[in-house]
Amino acid sequence: xxxxxxxxxxxxxxxxxxxxxxxxxxxxxxxxxxxxxxxxxxxxxxxxxxxxxxxxxxxxxxxxxxxxxxxxxxxxxxxxxxxxxxxxxxxxxxxxxxxxxxxxxxxxxxxxxxxxxxxxxxxxxxxxxxxxxxxxxxxxxxxxxxxxxxxxxxxxxxxxxxxxxxxxxxxxxxxxxxxxxxxxxxxxxxxxxxxxxxxxxxxxxxxxxxxxxxxxxxxxxxxxxxxxxxxxxxxxxxxxxxxxxxxxxxxxxxxxxxxxxxxxxxxxxxxxxxxxxxxxxxxxxxxxxxxxxxxxxxxxxxxxxxxxxxxxxxxxxxxxxxxxxxxxxxxxxxxxxxxxxxxxxxxxxxxxxxxxxx
Numbered sequence: 001x002x003x004x005x006x007x008x009x010x011x012x013x014x015x016x017x018x019x020x021x022x023x024x025x026x027x028x029x030x031x032x033x034x035x036x037x038x039x040x041x042x043x044x045x046x047x048x049x050x051x052x053x054x055x056x057x058x059x060x061x062x063x064x065x066x067x068x069x070x071x072x073x074x075x076x077x078x079x080x081x082x083x084x085x086x087x088x089x090x091x092x093x094x095x096x097x098x099x100x101x102x103x104x105x106x107x108x109x110x111x112x113x114x115x116x117x118x119x120x121x122x123x124x125x126x127x128x129x130x131x132x133x134x135x136x137x138x139x140x141x142x143x144x145x146x147x148x149x150x151x152x153x154x155x156x157x158x159x160x161x162x163x164x165x166x167x168x169x170x171x172x173x174x175x176x177x178x179x180x181x182x183x184x185x186x187x188x189x190x191x192x193x194x195x196x197x198x199x200x201x202x203x204x205x206x207x208x209x210x211x212x213x214x215x216x217x218x219x220x221x222x223x224x225x226x227x228x229x230x231x232x233x234x235x236x237x238x239x240x241x242x243x244x245x246x247x248x249x250x251x252x253x254x255x256x257x258x259x260x261x262x263x264x265x266x267x268x269x270x271x272x273x274x275x276x277x278x279x280x281x282x283x284x285x286x287x288x289x290x291x292x293x294x295x296x297x298x299x300x301x302x303x304x305x306x307x308x309x310x311x312x313x314x315x316x317x318x319x320x321x322x323x324x325x326x327x328x329x330x331x332x333x334x335x336x337x338x339x340x341x342x343x344x345x346x347x348x349x350x351x352x353x354x355x356x357x358x
Contacts, residue, residue: 021093022091028063029090030090034075049071052331065343066095113303122243127146127243138217142199143198162261162262172216175190191213263284268341281319281324291313292314295307303327
């Protein structure tokens, strides 16, 4: 048996962005104070700070992630407060993220992503629902249909392409996820979203190996097929609807969020000898055409995804720290499962200092 030797590589100190850490419960108070003093909605505040609404209202408000110092300074200035006074009031500390890690990791940190360049030319967000017919049960339920393509609708379309199924034979739609780690996502986010978009009170329940709901609605089915342009039946040949080919960064980001939250995978792999260090965001679909189209959108956002195909699936992988940070800023997550993974990684990553095995 060959003896394995342990080598200690020469380490480099990498200074990353500073972040602000608050005492438990205090970050939530600070974020709520910013919102109350601004008298704006979450979406409007997020736009002012150029961050994802989900990152602001979920990750930061519910203390799933500490706040970058640069963003903290903008918030303090926005509400007209003194930085030191805010830190004292909310028991906050500015921490430098310093890592003692190897040369290969340093190279990964230095990777530069491409500029964002949306090449779609469409600009019309209006939807013509005049061609949709309502059944009597639809009218009794007072189902409503969106007349504009919004971020919420784009995210729901992404969910459809991920975990959804639209029957080709009857007015049947299903959206179901993993009962082990997606129950909260369906209860806390998806159910209210369907109420807001369609005035539908979906009945969530556990099936044999999934958790979610089924909808039987003529109006909903025709909206999906005739207005959005989604092909019903098996998703092997499903393609990106024309209505989504819009020169609108937020619409496209919302679609990606819904798709990756439902059918994607966020994980942290062991690389360079560092346990669960390397971030990877992956997606696999049976429609290779859709994978190619999604990959093009991801490239428009400046990522350099790995795209490959086998006999059954098309697959996308977005790798690295720089890519993760951009994904969090531009796209973000609505799924609590993924937000928890990010929180765990953030709590571990600033202190990463390990011996490397050759």
